[in-house]
Amino acid sequence: MRYQQMRVLCMFDLPMETKADQRDYRIFRKELLSNGFVMLQYSIYYRTVPNRPAGKKYETILKRLIPKAGEVRLLYVSEKQFEEMQLLVGTKGYQEEVIGSQKLVVI
Template identity: 60%
Template sequence: MSYEKMRVFCMFDLPVDTPEKRRAYRVFRKGLIENGFTMIQYSVYQRIVPNRRSGKKYEEIIKKFIPSNGDVRIIYISEKQYNDMKILVGSKSKQEEIVGSNKMVVI
């Protein structure tokens, strides 16, 4: 079996218009964090796994605490694809200093 690092991305859009839905959002987000996911953008979390089969484990874990309403998507990206990512921003910002790589393109 070949071990190729993968990134599991969890992207979600959950309603927060009532106290119950806000609580479900917090429980879902906390569940992601407790399972090693980190936020890379609002409502976009990622985790590194050794291979796709290992990533499927987290897919099953997420299914256990997903809210009954809302939209959650899971995508697997190889480490090579992730490293090819470009970050586009409209103008210089503090984020540009944080990233500190040549991947950022300021337009």
Template identity: 45%
Template sequence: MENNRFSRLNQYRSMWVLVFFDLPTETKTDRRRATKFRKNLLDDGFSMFQFSIYMRFCASRENAEVHTKRVKRGLPEYGKVGVMQITDKQFGMMQLFHGQKPAALEAPSQQLELF
């Protein structure tokens, strides 16, 4: 029987990477840059949580760092971008509401990772 403390995907070792951003969209060029940034996030396995918040599950802190570095490499010239890493345990404590009714948190999709 495997001890949960040493489980490869335990809730304290696995991470979520959240990307928050506020990008300018006044000009056609600004909109193109913002669209490219969102597309890069999607191509890297992030899912939209809200329009300017994307999230990605990572099996380890090391894997979370890889994806954080990719976000940094694709930063647009203007705007504000924040990246936060939290454990799966912390993510599971999030309370979501639609209007004033509690909403169920969607289960993350399982992603195949090749090393």
């Protein structure tokens, strides 16, 4: 069996209108972090997995954590695809970021 390291991207929209919604959001986000997900942007988190079947474990975990009014999308991308991601920013919020296995962020 050949292993190809992948990233699981978790993108979500959760309501924040009531106190209960806000509580559900905090619980969902804390569970993402405790399961090894890292924030890429607001409401977009990722986690490195050795292969797609290993990512299915986290898919199962997230399915049971989704708030009733929430919407969550998972996307599996190869390490190569993730490293080729382009960051486009305007001049006001200029940031330089290195995507991939090197975890260097210059702000």
